Amino acid sequence: MTEPSRPPRSRRRFLRHPATIAGLVVVVIVAGFAAYWFQPWKLFTSTTVDEAPPAATAGQVPGPQVTATGAAVTEVVAQGDLVSQEHPTSGTVQLLRLPDDSLVVRIENLDTSDGPDLKVWLTDAAVSPGLDDAGVFDDGRWVDLGSLKGNRGSANYPVPSDADVDGLDSVSIWCDRFNVSFGAAELNPRT
Structure with a gap:
């Protein structure tokens, strides 16, 4: 043996x-x-959200509107398209004013990478595609609208009622862990 x-x-x-x-x-x-x-597993994960708009949207006509019954509807104050920065990113962003005069940032058809500690920021930084300006969004004024609900789909992000939004004319999908924007949109006023 x-x-x-x-x-x-x-x-x-x-x-x-x-x-x-x-x-x-x-x-x-x-x-x-x-x-x-x-969080390397985030390279292989994805979260899809499909939230409805916060109220009946006013459509393509700018300015305050009312329905046939005289009820106020949501106004599209500004909008823009997301451009890629640190990661390929696409979708549209709207700044909405609700009938109660509160503001909501709505991101529609978002498609970006998942990542650690992603936030939605309303900022005063200029937006340009590519990596060169992907880190500028924390240099000026910004309002944190909370964690990104999903890296795919459509979601609403209420703007705090005490936030001063004058001059905040862009939205960033911000990675707070690495201080870089995955993608951003310049908000153009609806006229």
């Missing part, structure tokens, strides 16, 4: 050596931190 083979004595000592154990602990900690920070 053959005795099972055992690793050489020097390898067994190496595996039990305190420096080897400490090194393995450090590798596990660094790998765990890197996984938390970079």
